[in-house]
Amino acid sequence: DTGVSQNPRHKITKRGQNVTFRCDPISEHNRLYWYRQTLGQGPEFLTYFQNEAQLEKSRLLSDRFSAERPKGSFSTLEIQRTEQGDSAMYLCASSRRPSGGLPFTDTQYFGPGTRLTVL
Amino acid sequence: AQRVTQPEKLLSVFKGAPVELKCNYSYSGSPELFWYVQYSRQRLQLLLRHISRESIKGFTADLNKGETSFHLKKPFAQEEDSAMYYCALIDNQGGKLIFGQGTELSVKP
Numbered sequence: 001d002t003g004v005s006q007n008p009r010h011k012i013t014k015r016g017q018n019v020t021f022r023c024d025p026i027s028e029h030n031r032l033y034w035y036r037q038t039l040g041q042g043p044e045f046l047t048y049f050q051n052e053a054q055l056e057k058s059r060l061l062s063d064r065f066s067a068e069r070p071k072g073s074f075s076t077l078e079i080q081r082t083e084q085g086d087s088a089m090y091l092c093a094s095s096r097r098p099s100g101g102l103p104f105t106d107t108q109y110f111g112p113g114t115r116l117t118v119l
Numbered sequence: 120a121q122r123v124t125q126p127e128k129l130l131s132v133f134k135g136a137p138v139e140l141k142c143n144y145s146y147s148g149s150p151e152l153f154w155y156v157q158y159s160r161q162r163l164q165l166l167l168r169h170i171s172r173e174s175i176k177g178f179t180a181d182l183n184k185g186e187t188s189f190h191l192k193k194p195f196a197q198e199e200d201s202a203m204y205y206c207a208l209i210d211n212q213g214g215k216l217i218f219g220q221g222t223e224l225s226v227k228p
Contacts, residue, residue, distance in 0.1 A: 042218030
């Protein structure tokens, strides 16, 4: 399977613990996005990378959240001191930055997500 | 503010009936709009995007700038169309997607 992969698929943790999720994008894609989805809502943007540079962070991303993409390939999303409100599905997507023509038009391909439950 | 609104949480139709999933948006400039679909136990995937003007699985969507709408239509629903459907637009500052809340389509036999 050459699609976007995410690990783990499920994570149950206790309040106050730290968790880390991993996303492996499609290999030739240089853009990587993180979204969060809670029950009954559409995905909400958290942050995105172009290669290793983190270009934008949402106000949803509190100081407890940090994301990295050290070599411009896989990415990690860490949540420190988890809270019950962090319980959600965390989605990763990747795309190829389009060259020429219209900007920002390349399709984003999504991973299966990591479901976090904070007890 | 950029926003996508899907007013229906659930749409239930019978097989063979026409389907219209509503999507309205708020955007300054020329929007680029998408419909994503999520079938049961599968990942979110692109269904169609307005710039390609394709018909995918019998679905079409026309961008109406006057009404700021991008409704998804299919003339004859099939049971396999049952899924969650999300309308989304691309942010004008960068590449992030802004999603609506989603509409669950249920096609009954």
